[in-house]
Amino acid sequence: MSNTERRVGTVSRGIRCPIIRQGDDLAAIVTESVLLAAESEGFALHDRDVISMTESIVARAQGNYCTVDNIAEDVRQKLGGETVGVIFPILSRNRFAICLRGIAKGAKKIVLMLSYPSDEVGNELVSLDKLDEAGINPYSDVLTLEKYRELFGENKHEFTGVDYVDYYANLVREMGAEVEIVFANQAKTILNYTDCVLTCDIHTRARTKRILKAAGARWFAVLTIL
Numbered sequence: 001m002s003n004t005e006r007r008v009g010t011v012s013r014g015i016r017c018p019i020i021r022q023g024d025d026l027a028a029i030v031t032e033s034v035l036l037a038a039e040s041e042g043f044a045l046h047d048r049d050v051i052s053m054t055e056s057i058v059a060r061a062q063g064n065y066c067t068v069d070n071i072a073e074d075v076r077q078k079l080g081g082e083t084v085g086v087i088f089p090i091l092s093r094n095r096f097a098i099c100l101r102g103i104a105k106g107a108k109k110i111v112l113m114l115s116y117p118s119d120e121v122g123n124e125l126v127s128l129d130k131l132d133e134a135g136i137n138p139y140s141d142v143l144t145l146e147k148y149r150e151l152f153g154e155n156k157h158e159f160t161g162v163d164y165v166d167y168y169a170n171l172v173r174e175m176g177a178e179v180e181i182v183f184a185n186q187a188k189t190i191l192n193y194t195d196c197v198l199t200c201d202i203h204t205r206a207r208t209k210r211i212l213k214a215a216g217a218r219w220f221a222v223l224t225i226l
Contacts, residue, residue, distance in 0.1 A: 071102025088201035104175035143183035188215040
């Protein structure tokens with residue numbers, strides 16, 4: 001066996017950088033941070049190593065982001081500012097929640113349709129075991145908030161301890177909009193409530209838009225959040 005044979009697979013390290021602000025020289029900051037980290041922790045840099053940056057710090061350095069008020073105005077202009085269906089969002093306090101504030105601020109009512117038993121990245125609203133016990137088929141059954149609570153009660157996130165159903169509902173109300181929550185996995189279910197729809201799923205958004213338009217949603221009022 002060769003003494004130069006590679007013994008370690010891919011190694012991933014998180015590099016701590018200073019707070020990034022608009023106008024900062026991101027290339028210089030990242031370069032300096034990586035070199036200082038390597039010196040501090042005693043690791044070497046090699047050809048073909050990869051340094052990746054999150055989109056958020058790039059946006060901050062470029063000033064490429066919008067406010068809640070910007071989102072609200074966009075929603076009013078594109079969706080009319082009345083009842084807006086918001087479907088299949090992920091459950092997140094620091095990602096989608098901020099977007100939801102702007103959406104709610106730009107509408108009179110939000111019909112929030114949540115996928116279940118979990119969102120598309122695995123955040124659970126109810127366990128599969130509880131669905132089985134209740135005889136619920138998530139592929140076909142539509143649940144109102146009242147039915148969801150009757151069957152499953154309060155379900156807090158395993159790690160954050162947040163009840164996202166309450167959290168999102170209260171957030172919408174704080175922005176001055178009425179809210180109705182529905183649990184369903186068929187995109188066209190939202191058309192029973194409104195034909196102005198904002199599809200918030202990520203990986204399946206193209207399919208969701210196609211299904212909605214084929215089912216009768218107004219073509220100009222089916223938008224994605226991305």
